[in-house]
Amino acid sequence: MSAGESCSIEAARPAIAAGDIGERFARSLAAKDFSAVAALLTGDVEFRALTPSRAWAADDPAGVLEILGTWFDELDRILSLDKLERDAFADRERVGYRLTVENPEGSFQLEQQAYLATDGERIAWLRVLCSGYRPLT
DSSP states (O other): OOTTOOOOHHHHSOOOOTTOHHHHHHHHHHTTOHHHHHHTEEEEEEEEEEETTEEEEESSHHHHHHHHHHHSOTTOEEEEEEEEEEEEETTEEEEEEEEEEEETTEEEEEEEEEEEEESSSSEEEEEEEEOOOEEOO
16 A cells, blocks of 8 residues: 555454354353354364463363353353354454353352354354453442
């Protein structure tokens, strides 16, 4: 691009498909539909995550589901998906979501940002950053 040319930000942004895999991941997680989450993952998915107290890793859907089951166990009731944002850049999708969760310890909100790459149909590479459970006041 030469010095007087401009580039539209919208034109440079990759299109996000209506059936966005990142959004389906967030909605499946919010529903605690772990079989739907597993169906979105490749058999050799590379999963890494960071929560306030720990780093997590898995390299197959069973490992990812084990981690998600730790984060959202049977006592955690996800009451709502309060916010959902999607975007894409280069070869990555980003989905940010906020959940309201209730368990015997109280009511909480948490937010996660997930970055992912697909093989065209399923998630092959997934990184999640979590805020941790924050008490509702």
